[in-house]
Each structure stands twice: as C-alpha cells, then as structure tokens.
Amino acid sequence: MSDRSAWTSRVGFILAAVGSAVGLGNIWSFPFRTASNGGAAFLVVYLVAVFLIGFPAMMIEFVIGRRGEQNPVHAFDRIGHGNWSFVGGLGAFTSFVTLAFYSVVGGWVFSYIAGSATGAYFGDPAAYFGSVASGPIAIGAHALFMAVTVGIVALGVTDGIERATKFMIPGIFVLLIGLGVWAATLPGASAGYSYYLTPDFGTIVNNFGSIVPPAMGQAFFTLSLGFSVMIAYSSYLDRDDSLPADGGAIVVINTLVAVLAGFVVFPVLFATGGAEGATGGSGTAFVALAGAFGEVPGGQVLGLLFFVVLLFAALSSSISLLEVPVSFVTEQYGVSRAKGSLGMGTAVLLVGVPAALGTNYLTFYNDVVFNLLLPIVVFLLAAFTWFSGRDIVDELQRGTSLGETFPTVWLWWVRLVVPVAVAVTLYLGVKGLYTGLTNGTYF
Ligand code: PHE
Numbered sequence: 001m002s003d004r005s006a007w008t009s010r011v012g013f014i015l016a017a018v019g020s021a022v023g024l025g026n027i028w029s030f031p032f033r034t035a036s037n038g039g040a041a042f043l044v045v046y047l048v049a050v051f052l053i054g055f056p057a058m059m060i061e062f063v064i065g066r067r068g069e070q071n072p073v074h075a076f077d078r079i080g081h082g083n084w085s086f087v088g089g090l091g092a093f094t095s096f097v098t099l100a101f102y103s104v105v106g107g108w109v110f111s112y113i114a115g116s117a118t119g120a121y122f123g124d125p126a127a128y129f130g131s132v133a134s135g136p137i138a139i140g141a142h143a144l145f146m147a148v149t150v151g152i153v154a155l156g157v158t159d160g161i162e163r164a165t166k167f168m169i170p171g172i173f174v175l176l177i178g179l180g181v182w183a184a185t186l187p188g189a190s191a192g193y194s195y196y197l198t199p200d201f202g203t204i205v206n207n208f209g210s211i212v213p214p215a216m217g218q219a220f221f222t223l224s225l226g227f228s229v230m231i232a233y234s235s236y237l238d239r240d241d242s243l244p245a246d247g248g249a250i251v252v253i254n255t256l257v258a259v260l261a262g263f264v265v266f267p268v269l270f271a272t273g274g275a276e277g278a279t280g281g282s283g284t285a286f287v288a289l290a291g292a293f294g295e296v297p298g299g300q301v302l303g304l305l306f307f308v309v310l311l312f313a314a315l316s317s318s319i320s321l322l323e324v325p326v327s328f329v330t331e332q333y334g335v336s337r338a339k340g341s342l343g344m345g346t347a348v349l350l351v352g353v354p355a356a357l358g359t360n361y362l363t364f365y366n367d368v369v370f371n372l373l374l375p376i377v378v379f380l381l382a383a384f385t386w387f388s389g390r391d392i393v394d395e396l397q398r399g400t401s402l403g404e405t406f407p408t409v410w411l412w413w414v415r416l417v418v419p420v421a422v423a424v425t426l427y428l429g430v431k432g433l434y435t436g437l438t439n440g441t442y443f
Contacts, residue, residue, distance in 0.1 A: 007236050012162040014249055016320070017224075017233050019165030021254040022172060023317030024105055025222040027310050030258040031265035032285040033214050038207060040199035043262075045211050047255070049219035053421050055251045056414050058225055060381045062243045063395040064088075065234030071327040072228035075235060081388060087380045091228025092324045094373040096344075098227065099321040100352035101365035103149065106314040107141025107356070108132060108286060109307055115290070116304035122294035129287045138356040143349060149318040150345035153326055154338045157236060161319050168312040172257065175309040180263040182302060188270030196266040209428055216425040217370035222254060226377035229320045232327050240399040244406075257313075264306070268292040283359055322348070364442035371429030375422050382419040385411060 007013040034042045068075025072088030111132035115121040121128035132138060152160040183189060204211060220226050234243070272292040293303035322344060329340045355362040385392060393407045436442055 007162060007238075008158055010238065010241050010246070012158075012166065013233065013237055013241075014246055015165045015169050016157075016161050016316075017230065017246075017250045018253050019161075019169055019316030020224045020229050020233065020320035021222060021250055021317075022169065022257045023222075023313045024102065024109075024310065025218065025317075026254065026258040027176075027261040027313050028105070028285055030218060030222065031262045033218055034196065034262060035266070035269060037211055037214060038200070038203045039195040040197050041201075041203035041207070042211055042215060043196065044199045045204060045215040046218055049216045049421075050223065050251060050255055053216065053418055054219040054223045054225055055247060056410055057220075057378050057381060057418055058223055058230055058247050058251065059243060059396060059410060060385060060392070060414055061225065061228070061230035062234045062237075062247055063392040064381075064384075065231035066237050066239070066243065067391065067395045068231070069235050071235070071331045072231040072324060073328055074331065075231055079388075079391065081384070084380075084384055084387070087377065087384060088228050088231060089328075090373070090380070091226060091231065091377050092328055094369060094377060095227040095229060095321045095324040096348060097351070097365060097373065098369050099149075099318060099348045101355040101362050101369075102314070102318055102321060103145045103348065104138060104142045104352050104355045104362055106145035106149075106311070106318060107138055107143075109311045109314055110141045110144055111137060112286065112290065112307040113304065113311060116293070116300060116307055119300055121290045122300070125287045125291040125294060128290065129283055133283060133286075134356060134358050139353060142352055142356045145314075145318070146345050146349045146352075148315060149322050150341045152315070152319045153322045153345075154341040156337055157323075161323065164319065165316045168316045172309050172312050173260075175305055176257065176260045176264060179302065179306060179309075180260055182298075183264045183267035186267045186271040186296060188272070189267040192266030192268075192270035193263075195270065196262050213371065213425050213428040213432060216421070217374060217429065220374045220378055221370060222258060223251065224317070224320060226374040226381070227321065228324050228377075232324050233320065238399075242400040243396055243398075244400060244402070265289065268296070271296060360442050364436075367433055367436060367442075371433045372426075375426035375429055379419055379422045379426060382414050382422060385414050 007016065030046075034046070064075050064079065065072070068078040070078050072092055073085050074088075076082055076085040076088055112121070115128055115132070132141070152164050154160065224230060269288060269292065272288075272295050289306070290303065293299035293306070296302070322341065325344045326337065326340045329335050329344065330337055335343070355365050393411050396402075396407045396410060397404075
C-alpha cells in the first residue's frame with residue numbers, strides 16, 4: 001500500500017471519477033443518441049438504466065477496488081477470488097479498445113477547435129468533417145490527443161490525474177451552463193425542449209427493442225462501468241469513505257452534465273432543422289452542430305467554447321482509460337509509470353489507426369464496445385456477486401451509517417435484477433452487431 005499513491009482527498013477522488021464519467025459520452029454521444037432515438041422517450045429509458053442498473057453495478061466495481069487495493073486484475077486475487085481476475089482483465093482490455101477509437105474522436109475535437117478559431121467549417125460543415133474525420137489529419141490529431149493523455153498519466157495519480165480534473169470539471173460546468181443560457185435565446189429553443197423533455201410512452205413501448213440497447217450501453221459507457229476504471233480508481237480510496245455516497249454524487253453529477261448538454265444541443269439543432277439533423281451516426285453530430293454554429297449569431301465564439309468543453313471532458317476520460325492498463329503493467333511487471341504510459345499509449349495509438357482511416361471502422365470499434373464488451377463485463381461483475389460471499393456487503397457498509405437492510409437489498413438487486421437487464425441488452429446488442437456485420441455497415 002505504501003508505494004501506491006492515493007487521492008489527496010475525497011473530493012479529489014470524486015472529481016477524478018466524475019472526470020472519467022463525464023466525457024464525449026455525455027456531451028457528444030448522449031444528446032445525439034437521444035435525438036436519433038425518439039428524444040424524451042430515450043431520455044426516460046436512459047435515466048432508468050443509469051439509476052436502477054448502472055448505479056448498483058458501479059458499487060460492485062467500488063467494493064472490489066477498495067477491498068483489493070490493487071490494479072483491476074490483481075484486485076480479485078487480493079480479495080481471495082483470483083479465478084475471477086479475467087473479469088478485471090477483460091475490463092482493462094475494453095478500456096484499451098475504447099481508448100483506441102475515443103482518441104480518434106478526441107482528435108476530431110482538436111480539429112474543431114482549430115476550425116472554430118479559423119472559421120474553417122462555416123462554409124461547408126459536411127466537407128470540413130470529411131477532411132478531418134479520416135485520413136492523415138485524423139491520424140495526426142489522434143496522435144496529438146494520445147500524446148497529451150500519455151503526458152498526464154505519466155505524471156501519476158495525484159500530480160497528473162487529480163490536478164488535471166480539479167481544473168477541468170468546474171470548467172465544464174461553467175461553460176455548459178453559459179452555453180445553455182445562450183441556447184435558450186435561440187428560435188428553436190421551445191421546440192427543442194419539447195422534443196427533449198416530453199416523453200411519449202407509446203414510443204417507448206413500440207420501440208423497446210431498439211431503445212433499450214443504446215440506452216443501456218450509453219448508461220454503462222457514461223458511468224465508465226465495465227472498463228475496470230472504477231475498480232482502479234476506488235483502489236486508491238480511503239477505507240472509511242462511504243462508497244454509496246461517493247458513487248451517488250458521481251452518478252448525479254455525471255447525469256447533470258449529460259442533461260445539461262441536451263439543453264445546449266437541442267435548441268441548437270431545432271434552430272436549424274430539428275432532430276433529423278442528428279440521425280445517422282458519429283459524424284452527423286459534428287456536422288449538425290458545426291453547421292448550427294455557422295448559422296447562429298456569435299456562433300464562432302460559441303463553437304470554440306463548446307469544443308473546448310468537449311476537449312476537457314474527453315481528456316479527463318481518456319486519462320482514466322489509459323490508467324487502467326498502465327496500472328496493470330506497472331504493478332505486474334515493475335515497469336516505471338513513464339515507460340508504461342508511453343508503451344501503452346503507443347500501442348493504443350497504433351490500434352486506433354484504422355478508426356482514423358474510416359468512420360465505418362470507428363463505428364465498428366464503438367459497436368464492439370457498446371454491444372458486446374460492456375454488457376459482457378457488467379454481466380460477469382454481477383455474476384461474481386453470487387460467489388463473493390458477504391464480504392462485498394461488509395465492504396459496501398464500511399464507512400457508512402447504513403444498517404444491514406440497504407446493503408442486503410443491494411446484494412440481491414445486483415444478483416437478480418442487474419444480470420437479467422444486462423442479458424437482455426447483450427442479446428439485443430449482439431443481434432445488432434451481427435446485422436451490422438452481415439449488411440456491410442462496417443466493412
Ligand atoms: N464515461 C466516458 C464518457 O462518457 C467514457 C469512458 C468510459 C471514459 C470508460 C473512461 C472509461 O465519455
């Protein structure tokens with residue numbers, strides 16, 4: 001324990017975990033998934049998924065991490081269940097694959113910051129996206145994004161991760177609130193709000209199969225669940241903090257940022273054509289928003305601010321994605337933090353190159369993570385609770401004033417409800433992946 005650097009404070013941990021949770025998922029993919037999946041109907045399913053499935057499942061990673069006090073692979077050894085280490089390993093692998101395409105999108109954000117500053121995307125947003133999304137510029141920007149990520153992780157938990165997120169998270173909030181106030185003055189505001197906030201329960205029922213997998217995948221992704229990230233972060237945590245309280249704060253703040261991003265994106269979209277502008281995948285998000293910034297008054301400055309927020313959010317997430325495999329190689333093979341970060345970062349860079357060569361490949365990486373890896377890891381975590389004994393209940397209780405009841409209800413909830421919900425998601429997700437593979441969506 002002595003050579004493991006730990007969070008300097010509880011707030012430091014919460015902010016770093018929030019930094020991991022708040023990312024491209026909240027500000028970029030959440031509003032656009034919501035827009036293309038029926039608006040408020042999606043929002044309702046998503047919120048249910050976050051609070052009833054995601055939050056309890058997050059507690060599983062927390063108890064394993066804090067009790068194990070090790071990287072996600074060894075944590076299972078330390079709590080006496082070494083044969084489950086592969087689950088931590090699979091989560092770390094998921095982090096690795098995710099960072100490979102996440103960093104490509106992070107690179108796009110760099111290009112959009114440049115494009116906002118120079119006004120390059122105003123004339124023809126679709127052409128601009130085409131020129132930066134794949135090809136040499138995309139590879140260069142991906143490399144730049146990875147370089148910054150490696151730099152922060154190499155500095156370590158306190159000097160790098162904690163310090164960086166302490167500065168970025170409040171910045172994200174201030175900028176998003178400012179942008180939300182501005183967006184409220186746009187002509188599309190009320191139409192945007194009503195699409196975003198007035199759920200039509202008929203839509204939910206009729207589109208259950210097509211809404212549930214993306215809503216659930218989005219819930220896991222946004223909470224950084226199933227990546228072993230929360231195992232790694234909570235391993236640096238103090239014994240006497242309340243895990244449910246910390247987790248609750250993280251989930252609430254993370255949800256606020258996503259919902260707030262919707263308050264920016266929906267008025268902007270409806271000022272320039274409505275939700276249809278957002279359907280059709282990763283690229284349209286950038287094209288639709290950039291196009292909207294090109295049309296509204298003050299769009300250049302606002303666009304710049306928006307993409308800077310997005311960059312902060314993306315970086316505070318990417319460092320957590322890299323931290324997981326790095327903490328493993330440093331502890332397992334005694335490699336220095338600097339070398340481990342550089343080596344892993346280079347590997348991620350190379351694996352991400354195909355995603356920077358074609359958005360179809362990027363979509364493939366994305367769907368493998370959302371539809372397959374995440375539900376599998378979360379399912380395995382839930383399965384683990386059948387074998388872990390009451391230890392995890394004691395760990396959840398430690399540092400709280402909770403009696404027996406709540407932790408016991410939690411145990412049965414993650415044993416019974418969570419796996420069923422995740423199994424349904426996995427089934428639908430694999431079906432979607434198979435369809436994509438057979439109808440040529442990816443290759
Ligand atoms: N939660 C991040 C987001 O919403 C993505 C992420 C997942 C980051 C896992 C780190 C680990 O963008």
